[in-house]
Amino acid sequence: KIAMYRINSKKIIDSLERAVKRGVKVSVMLNPKDFSSNYEYKTIEKSFEKLKTTNKKSSVELQDIGVQLIYPDSSQYYLYHLKFVLIDDKLLWFGTLNFTDNGFKNDRNFFLTSEDSQIIKDFLCIWKMDSSKSLICPVSSQVILGPVGQRKKIVDLLYSARSSIRIYMPSIDDLGIGTSLLQMAEKNVKIEIVATAGHTENKFSEAIHKVLNSSSNITVFNQKNPPVHAKAILVDYGTKDAKLYLGTCNMF
Numbered sequence: 001k002i003a004m005y006r007i008n009s010k011k012i013i014d015s016l017e018r019a020v021k022r023g024v025k026v027s028v029m030l031n032p033k034d035f036s037s038n039y040e041y042k043t044i045e046k047s048f049e050k051l052k053t054t055n056k057k058s059s060v061e062l063q064d065i066g067v068q069l070i071y072p073d074s075s076q077y078y079l080y081h082l083k084f085v086l087i088d089d090k091l092l093w094f095g096t097l098n099f100t101d102n103g104f105k106n107d108r109n110f111f112l113t114s115e116d117s118q119i120i121k122d123f124l125c126i127w128k129m130d131s132s133k134s135l136i137c138p139v140s141s142q143v144i145l146g147p148v149g150q151r152k153k154i155v156d157l158l159y160s161a162r163s164s165i166r167i168y169m170p171s172i173d174d175l176g177i178g179t180s181l182l183q184m185a186e187k188n189v190k191i192e193i194v195a196t197a198g199h200t201e202n203k204f205s206e207a208i209h210k211v212l213n214s215s216s217n218i219t220v221f222n223q224k225n226p227p228v229h230a231k232a233i234l235v236d237y238g239t240k241d242a243k244l245y246l247g248t249c250n251m252f
Contacts, residue, residue, distance in 0.1 A: 001086040001127055003029040005079070005248070006098040007058045017065040027068040029130060030055050031080040054100070072130040080130070081248040084123060091115055092123055095246055096230045107229035108168070108194075110246055118142065150249055154233070155180050157245055161235045167193045168230040171209070173252035178208040185217035196229075197222035 007013070007030065016026050059069055072080050084094035095111035097103050114120070122139040129137040139145050144153045158165060158180045165184060172178055172193065185191055193212065212218045233245040 001027050001029075001089075002099075003080070003082040003084050003127065003130070004099055005031050005081050005083060006054050006100050006103075007062070008054050008100045009104060010101075011104075012099045013058065013061055013065070016062070016067055020066040025068070026066070027070060027131075028062055029070040029072060029080070029082075029127070030059060032071045032073070070131045073133040082126070082130075083248055086120070086123060086127065089120065089124060092120055094123070096232070096248060098229075103229065106226055108223070108226045110168070110230045110232055112246055116142075144245065144247060144249070146249055151176070154245065154249065157233060157235060157243060158184060160241075160243065161189045162241065163189060163236050163239065164234075165189055165191045166234040166237060167191070168228055168232040169193065169251050170196045170228050170231075171252065172212065173208060175208065177251045178212060181212060181218065182215060185215040188217060191215075191218040193218070193220045194223055194228055195220060196227040197224045 002016075007028070016028075020026050063069055083097055083099075084092060086092055092114045093111055094114070095109060097107075097109040097111055103109060118140050119142055122137075122143045125135075125137040125139060126143075126145065129135040137145070144150050155176070158177075161184055165181070172181075172195065181191055181193075191212075195209070209220055213220050231247055231249055231251075235241075235243045235245075
């Protein structure tokens with residue numbers, strides 16, 4: 001079972017073809033084919049157009065090799081941004097990597113693996129919910145499932161910090177997140193942010209980064225190579241209360 005925003009890697013598609021020939025049942029859940037025309041950010045609309053082309057081609061290739069294609073209900077959200085793999089319902093790979101040539105070759109991404117029975121159960125529930133378009137999925141506290149409620153849980157994670165916050169994020173364009181980080185910096189929490197240089201595409205996000213950099217307790221590293229595609233938050237590293245968020249939620 002693969003849930004993925006974008007796929008175009010020939011090596012991945014070839015690997016799936018070999019799995020199908022071995023008798024493995026392969027199912028791929030891709031971002032829905034249709035998108036809302038009312039989405040307000042033009043840069044995102046351009047991204048959607050590119051995504052339509054990418055997934056349209058790969059969906060034909062996947063169907064031709066015998067992969068079951070599933071599209072979640074596009075009326076529930078603007079885009080399906082999950083990236084995870086369930087192998088034999090016993091091993092989970094999840095993280096920030098799209099199965100694209102660019103993702104594998106150029107971007108900074110993270111993937112984790114887990115055999116934790118509760119987390120496996122949570123992701124199986126998410127899969128069933130998104131593929132059936134009807135099931136309600138009550139996940140455990142270890143999983144943040146968007147879009148409903150994810151902002152509060154991420155902000156709560158930031159507010160839980162006592163000594164440090166480390167963030168990997170393409171950019172921070174969200175005023176609420178920026179405000180939360182400034183509040184924690186005022187409490188002498190040391191904050192380090194690794195972002196993609198030049199990713200801020202509007203004056204609003206540039207202003208947020210400028211304000212964040214003005215705090216003596218916040219350091220923003222603008223990285224060019226490799227560009228940051230990861231979405232990760234590490235709180236209080238090196239202490240017994242350390243927590244890690246790894247997921248697909250951008251801060252815009």
